[in-house]
Amino acid sequence: MWQQLRNLYFSISTYHELSPDLQLRRQVNQALRSRERLSLEEWFRGYWQASVARPQAVKLELIEFVYSRLRSYSGLDTGRLRPSDRLVEDLQFPSVCWFDWSMTLCNDFCLTFGVYIGDRFDETQLHTLEDLVNCLHQFLTLKESISS
Numbered sequence: 001m002w003q004q005l006r007n008l009y010f011s012i013s014t015y016h017e018l019s020p021d022l023q024l025r026r027q028v029n030q031a032l033r034s035r036e037r038l039s040l041e042e043w044f045r046g047y048w049q050a051s052v053a054r055p056q057a058v059k060l061e062l063i064e065f066v067y068s069r070l071r072s073y074s075g076l077d078t079g080r081l082r083p084s085d086r087l088v089e090d091l092q093f094p095s096v097c098w099f100d101w102s103m104t105l106c107n108d109f110c111l112t113f114g115v116y117i118g119d120r121f122d123e124t125q126l127h128t129l130e131d132l133v134n135c136l137h138q139f140l141t142l143k144e145s146i147s148s
Contacts, residue, residue, distance in 0.1 A: 025075045025096040032080040039079065040067050047083050048133065058137045065112055066133055083130035087123070098139040115139050 043063065050057035069079045073095045086126060087093045093101070106118040117139050126132045 019099075020075065020097055021092075021095040022075075024092055027047075028075055028090075028092050028096060031074070032077055035080040035082070037077060037079040040064060043067060043079060058133060059140065062133070062136055062140060065109070066136065069108055071106065073097050073104060081129055083128060083133070085126055085129045087129065087132065088127075093123075109136065109139070113140060136146070 040063070044060055048058040048063050055107065067078045070076065070081070074091065074093060076091060076096065081091070085091050098104070102123040103118070106116070106121050110116045110118070117136075120139070121135070123132075126135060
């Protein structure tokens with residue numbers, strides 16, 4: 001019985017440290033409101049489809065994954081995010097997400113695409129949203145080249 005109470009106490013005492021900063025999340029979303037909100041299709045065509053600036057297209061399935069999952073991890077309006085947004089400085093990912101967002105991303109990526117990236121994914125090496133998308137794109141491209 002004492003062990004259960006002790007566990008409950010530690011769970012409650014660490015909850016604040018591990019949970020998102022909702023006030024900061026609201027501030028980031030407020031700052032993003034000045035931008036046009038793009039639908040998934042507009043976001044894909046505008047930033048991730050092949051063009052002069054981006055010779056290699058990112059697959060729509062990956063963009064669908066990123067568009068939906070980033071919102072669930074961060075609470076930010078993905079349609080207002082831009083590839084150049086910095087994950088830490090602009091979007092405040094370490095503060096607005098649950099502490100384990102990157103582990104959840106790796107698990108979701110594996111469930112969705114059948115590629116385990118948990119041993120190779122390092123969010124500290126990613127500076128912008130574009131870096132994150134390109135990293136995930138490389139994991140998929142690597143899987144396809146191995147499968148061929």
